[in-house]
Each structure stands twice: as C-alpha cells, then as structure tokens.
Amino acid sequence: MDDLRDKYIALIADAADEASIEDLRVQAVGKKGEIALKMRELGKMTPEERQVMGPKLNALKDEINSALSAKKASLADAALEERLRSEWLDVTLPGRGRRQGSIHPISQVTEEVSAIFADMGFAVAEGPQIETDWYNFDALNIPGHHPARAEMDTFYTHRAEGDNRPPHVLRTHTSPVQIRSMEKIGAPIRIICPGRVYRADYDQTHTPMFHQVEGLAIDKDISMANLKWVLEEFFTAFFGTSVKTRFRASHFPFTEPSAEVDIQCSWENGSVKVGEGDDWLEVLGSGMVHPKVLAAGGIDPNEWQGFAFGIGIDRLAMLKYGIPDLRAFFDADLRWLRHYGFASLDQPTLHGGLTR
C-alpha cells in the first residue's frame, strides 16, 4: 500500500495537464483501478485483517482523490496565469478613429427652411414622388394638351401593352401636394411641403432630380401682400440679412396672378455669391391660387382664397453656401461631402441661429 501511495503521489505531482490527471484517476481510483482491485482482495481476508486493511484502503483512496483535485486546481491556476501573461491588453492605447459622416447641404437647407416656416405657423406636409397625372397636372389646371406638360420634360412610367390607364409620372413639382393637403385638411390651411421632384434636364443649374418646397396658405382674406411679406420674411431669416429680390410678373396655370422671384448674385471666381453682382438666379414661382385649383382640392373658391409658392431648395443651397455647380450635389464625391457637409449635431433652429 505504501508503494501504491508513493507511486501515485509521484505520478500526480508530475502530471502536466488535465488529460493526464484524468488518466491517473481512472488508473488509481476508477472502477477497475488499482485501489478497486485491492478492495476486492478484502473478501479473501480474515475479519481481523479486513478490519485493519479496509479503513487503510479507504484512507488511501481519499488521499489520492484529494491529491488529484489539488493538482487539477493548480493546473487550472497555472493556465489562467499563463493567459493573463500572454493575452496582454494595453488599455492606454489611443482608440481607432472613426470617420464622421456629415449632413448634406440639401438636408441642412431643408431643415433651415422648415424651421423658418414653422416659426411663421406653417406645418410640414408630404406627398408621393410617383404621382398620378391628375394630381401632377389636371388638378393644377394643366389640362392634357397644355404646353406646360411638354415644358416640364416629364418622366412617365411605363405601362404594359394593353394597359390603358393614364400613366403615373415622377412628380415634376411639389405642387400636387397642394391638392392632397386641401383634400386632407380642408380650409383654412397653412402648409409647406419639401421633397424631391424630377425633370429631364441637365446642366450647371439643372439635374433630373432636384428639390422643391411648396407653400400654401388659404384663408378668407389672404392677398398678394401677405405672400410678399412671407417671402421677404423668409429670405431675410434664411440669408441672415435682407437680400435683393426681384418679383417678376409671370404665368403659371395654377395661380392668377403669378410672380417669379429671383435673387441677386454673382458667379465670379468659381463661386456664386448672393447679394452682389448683376446676375439673378430664379429661386421660386408663386401667386394667388387659381379658383379652379381650389375647386379641384374640394375648397369653395367663392369663400376661400390664398397664395402658393414653390421654392427650389437646391438653388437656395447654392446661393447660401456658394456652391457653383448643382450637379456636384448628387455625385456622392466624399471630398465634396466633407467640404460642404454639416456636423450632425449642428442642426438648425431659429433660437440657435440658422447659420454657423
């Protein structure tokens, strides 16, 4: 028994890993291990011998078992020590920098415009970009044969052969939202609608997709004077100073009378500057809502009247931030976006000051 004990204590001390500990356990104290075999020999002994040998064997078994678990624990400790030593992490290293995205000038200007009109009591409305030609044209007093339809270079949706429904269009302006809002809200009404619009057109100041914000105010006694005040108030807030504007008599099927508004600018040295030079950039169309348009929206033109306007958001962004080429807005060139983009935590509010 002493030999057995010395043998296993030595083997356990030498064991290098958990697997050899397990092997030794099976060999020594397992069901068919050496101790178990010795236990079997108890049967052949005299009762006196058995009284001496039984407890001794049990004590030996206990001793080996505790040597095994002590060794197991110390191997686990050593493994942990080794991991702590090798898996070393320097928490003082500087973090890896992440590029911050930026807010596109169009988004920025849309927010600015919304903040200014919200301050004047206008709510924000929305409409679909794929529109029926009734909302986009007919309801706005632009009938089928009207030259304005051709002027607008409309994108029409494709219809399958034999499908004779009138086509849908990519809306050519935000004006259809006037009709949708009249239907939804009724009179009185005061809304703006910013959004994407589409026309087949492409040069330095035109892209096939661009942005407008529509405005609509309907009440009992709204006049052209209210329109002019609202627009001038808007420009002053938007540019942070009063800028020279030019109201030109014009024509739109959906307004009577109508006016277009230009802003004074120059195009020198590869940038556009507002409020100087002798160029003008047209930024909006406006007028008193045509009685037929009110009627199409379900509002009685004998009782209500109002003004409407449609502003080119992209044009405003070009003017305010000195961006000379509209096409670059939609090139997704990261260098351009980093240069002209805005910090995301820098969102415009009237009380915070619009420009930074």
Ligand code: DAH
């Ligand atoms: N819808 C016109 C356009 O896209 C702009 C416009 C002109 C909107 C006069 C209006 C308006 O609401 O009254 O060119």
